[in-house]
Amino acid sequence: MHVCTIQTKKMSDSKTKIKILEFLKKKVPMDYNINEIAGKIKIHRNTARKYIKKLVAEGSIIVSRTMGKMNLYTIAKGLEENDKD
Structure with missing residues (x-):
């Protein structure tokens, strides 16, 4: 793999x-x-x-x-507040 390809990825x-x-920051306190x-x-x-896993x-x-086998996700505590400062 070329350097350019790696950087683009x-x-x-x-x-x-x-x-x-x-998206999640804008939707606090909702989860999806x-x-x-x-x-x-x-x-x-x-x-x-x-990317959610990462x-x-x-x-x-x-x-x-x-909910059953489905996970719902939201922004971690502290991160939603960093954007408001």
Whole structure:
């Protein structure tokens, strides 16, 4: 893989994470499942799942509750307040 391709992929990854975070920040205190998040920011649900998993591991978003087998996600405490300053 060329350096340019790797950098482009990293930029794309970053943009997708930012889209998810910005969506959830705007919707505090609501929580959403993967399909809802994917639909609202117009990405495939598998792409949303991939980045949501990364954001949960980073502590940027949390599983707010579980309904059956479905997790609902929201922005982590503290992150929603950083945007208001």
